[in-house]
Amino acid sequence: MDCHKLAVIGEVGAGKTQLISTLSEIKPFETEAESSIDIGKQYTTVGIDYGRIMLDEKTALGLYGVPGQDRYQFLWEFVKESLWGLVVLVKYGDIPDIDNFDKLLTFFSPKQNKTACLVAITHCDDAQESEVSALTQEVQSILSIHGVMAPVINVDARDKHSATTILHTLNAINRFN
């Protein structure tokens, strides 16, 4: 079996579980717990969400969703090795937790490991284009500290077509990477 790995990582409420559920062909293995703080929803991922896409009988892409807070670094370890792609989800409307983002990029080091990487901005439904553009610039300047040249795209994690853009983009990056 030729199995590649895609890691989806992001802050609380960014849409990791939803994205994996939208993309996965199997019923995802989810590890959500009731949230004890106000994050705008009842449940939050505390373990690994796992989903899978079969490309043919022998080739699969495993989808691993892990929490983005750095206290969950031991879970990052699980997914770190030989990644096909790294997706960082950023929720529009929240100011990104810059220190955490920095730790995450240091940990996964997409430039050094030549990992195809992209940042997906979620929850953009009611956003003004110019504000998404501003958030894109914020994200790009954090990426540039790490020398990472990666696309920042808008994604609706609930929508299959939109979520698939992530796979398409990572596939294109891997082709020339």
Added chain:
Amino acid sequence: MTLRTIVYVSSAIENVRGFRVPLGLSKICQVARKNNAETGITGILTFSKGHFLQIIEGDNDAIGHLFDAICKDKRHCDVVKILDTTTDTRSFTGWSMRLISAVGREPSFRKLMSAVQPHLNDLSEEKRRLFSIFYDGIGGAADDNDFEGKSLKLLAWPDFTQIKQSPTLIELCARLTSGTESYADILKSGDFGTKAQIDLFLRQFQQMDILVVSDEVIPEVSQGGFRGSQTFYNKMKNFLTLG
């Protein structure tokens, strides 16, 4: 009516291991737009290499109050006023605060700069240095729209709020961000659309100031430029096409 225009440059605060990241930029724009709409102020904001450049224009008192508030704002530091002048017409009508990524290519900005050129010539060395982060003063060099025989490279991925995301565009960006490629190879590969489509994309990249066009000679690439696993790429592409 006489309008007051202030142009200033400031530094983003050091917030990540000594680096200056424009944290909360979207919130800054959002709040500025709301407040400026109430006070009749218009303008633009841009960020580059750890620095902000902002231009505000409006009623004399309103601009004075706003600039005082800007100087006290803790989200940036080292505010340096580059220009404080009066004009008869607005340069940024309808923009209560527009964020611009490639300011040197913005026609309304360029028009204002040529109108205030005499002031720019009088700038001190320090102010000139700061201002040159955003505008080299020449700005008028026409882009070479003929890419024949040239090599191309992207300095960054485009801002997808400015250009429509499509599979072809993404493939082209992935290729041009990975290294310098010859225009001939891009055309020949057939992966990136027709010549007209490719040229349109390239011109849009030029407008965003992210395309480098050079005379560098690139050896012809084989296998469609593949560097990664071709088998997995094809399987994934097939999967995505079939939906």
Added chain:
Amino acid sequence: MKSPKMEIKLELVNLIKELCSENREITLLSLSTTDGFNIKSFAAKSLDVEADKLAAMSSSLFALSSSSSLQLMKEESTVATIESKGGNMLFKKAQYLSTPCVVTMVAKPDMSLAQARFALKRFADTVDSIK
């Protein structure tokens, strides 16, 4: 980082102290929310643990075991156990002041698994009863 404002009742502090002083084999006892925030924990000096990382680990492991249990046994997990030569680590769900929590206990091998399970259950039940 946001974290829940949780009242630390004296009863809870005493309960932890009591259990750990009565059973010297227990090297770690912690109460954290199921979404990974520390409420109160005790750890022997010999252990080098950061409370927030321990809480995150407890929430993940408990969530993984609960999810596996639901999928394979169609029932919620009651206790999750990790055994090693150095001792046993147990996780159990509890309810502290109406917040869903995980109790994590690490005990040296000279405390039998049965003893550890018994101590854990009694502790979790008492936590549930704190008003």
